[in-house]
Amino acid sequence: MQWSCDRTGFPVLELSELRLAVHLWPVCKPQFERYLAEPNGPGDTWYEQLLAVWPRASLMNLDSQTYESAMIGGIQPAEAQAFAKWLGMGFNLPTTDAWRSVDRALAASPLTQDDVTSLRSDRNLHRTAGRMLELVLQLSPQNWGQLALLRGGMLEWVINGPKTFGGLGVPRPHFYSMIMNPQRDRPVQPLRNGRHKFFGFRLVRLLQ
Known part of the structure; x- marks a missing residue:
């Protein structure tokens, strides 16, 4: 598996067979807070609205049962797209088909110890991304899909049509209980x- 780090120091996987690059995890609060610190960012008052829905928690205080608290929740699609614009390089929300293609590709890609060692030693990896990696590794993932938390993370916004959005993913039952097959069912x-x-x-x- 090939990857690079975005401007926040979080890993982005490069799936050449799909001509796509994708964040390894749902966007986390430490990533988003880099955006908030920008002069033209949405500001603290706006961020407090998100934190009222899903409070901030230090990565150092989380474990394999509580890692969802590291991720941005309560966000709207337009707000996610504003972050994508700030991040640059053509990032955007995935379409439904792209999300499903990534899900299948990563589930079919074994995660090796060499992969883990390389991720841990990546000098471009921000320390908070390194902590997130250690949290997810506590789950003993066997493939890249499990490491990526496409199942076991959030409902993730996808573009489902012109100005139409929905959520795909399989959150853990203690976080949000639902029955869904994201490869088959309509986005939530x-x-x-x-x-x-x-x-x-x-x-x-898109990969160039």
């Missing part, structure tokens, strides 16, 4: 307007 639409802690996102971009 929120039952009501507002912010929901279990809705997060990861970004993709």
Whole structure:
């Protein structure tokens, strides 16, 4: 598996067979806080609205049962796309088909000890990304899909049509209980307007 790090120091996997690069995990609060620190960012007042839905937690205080608290939740698609624009390099929310293709490709890619060693030793990896890696490794993932938390993470916003969005993924039952096959079922639409802690996102971009 090939990867690089984005401008926040979090890993982005490069799937040449799909011509896509994709964040290894749903976007985490430490990544997003880099964006907030920018002069033209959305600001602390806006961020407090998100934290009211899904409070911040130090990565050092999390474990394999609570890692969801590291991820951005309660976000709306347009807000996720604003972060993608700031991140640059053509990042955007994935389409439904792209998300499913990534899910299949990563589930079919074994995770080796050499992969883990290389990730741990990547000098471009931010220390908070390194901590996130150690949290997920506590789950003993056997393939890249398990490491990526495409199942066991958030409901992730996807583009499901012109100006239409929904969520794909399989959150853990103690976080948000639902029955869903993201390869088959329609992306989830929120039952009501507002912010929901279990809705997060990861970004993709085309490989050149």
